[in-house]
Amino acid sequence: MSLILAVGLVGVALMVERFYVIVMRSKTNGRLFMERVIQLVRGGKIDEAIKFCATSTAILPDIGLLILRSRSRDETDLRTVAEAAELSLLPKLERRLAYLKALLRVALLLGAFGLLAGVRSAAIGGATGGAGAHARLGRALDPAMFAIVVAVVLELGHAYLVSQSVRITREIHELSARLINALIDRPDVRLGHR
Numbered sequence: 001m002s003l004i005l006a007v008g009l010v011g012v013a014l015m016v017e018r019f020y021v022i023v024m025r026s027k028t029n030g031r032l033f034m035e036r037v038i039q040l041v042r043g044g045k046i047d048e049a050i051k052f053c054a055t056s057t058a059i060l061p062d063i064g065l066l067i068l069r070s071r072s073r074d075e076t077d078l079r080t081v082a083e084a085a086e087l088s089l090l091p092k093l094e095r096r097l098a099y100l101k102a103l104l105r106v107a108l109l110l111g112a113f114g115l116l117a118g119v120r121s122a123a124i125g126g127a128t129g130g131a132g133a134h135a136r137l138g139r140a141l142d143p144a145m146f147a148i149v150v151a152v153v154l155e156l157g158h159a160y161l162v163s164q165s166v167r168i169t170r171e172i173h174e175l176s177a178r179l180i181n182a183l184i185d186r187p188d189v190r191l192g193h194r
Contacts, residue, residue: 111147
């Protein structure tokens with residue numbers, strides 16, 4: 001049980017750290033931010049757009065800042081800058097998320113081990129005529145049940161963090177494409193906008 005608890009605590013600590021990096025540090029209203037930056041760029045106010053991007057430490061404004069600071073109007077150069085920016089910033093979103101899946105599997109395996117050890121102990125106690133074999137058998141379920149609870153918490157945390165990471169990644173790709181289009185004066189196409 002203590003090993004399962006330790007795995008759970010490590011997982012929760014990891015979730016808190018990832019929550020801070022993915023959700024809190026990247027906290028920005030992506031849609032409003034994109035519209036404002038695109039509006040400034042289309043209005044020829046590149047310096048204002050750079051200042052607007054520099055006011056935040058979130059990942060989305062970082063991408064905008066890197067593209068805008070390139071001062072290029074060549075589409076190939078802009079795409080190269082955008083790809084390089086994405087390659088340097090996107091791993092921050094995905095870092096250590098796979099550890100949560102590994103920790104939940106470890107918790108389940110430790111629970112299964114605890115269950116088997118408890119059943120074995122109860123079986124040996126019952127075979128030797130020892131009293132309380134049924135009580136030991138009942139306690140053998142405790143590690144497995146605790147492991148399932150820990151695994152559920154880790155799975156839910158993992159699912160939430162991955163969904164937030166995917167959302168931010170999509171916003172980054174959209175901003176890159178739309179910002180490049182604005183810089184080379186190509187029409188802005190938004191889904192659902194007429």
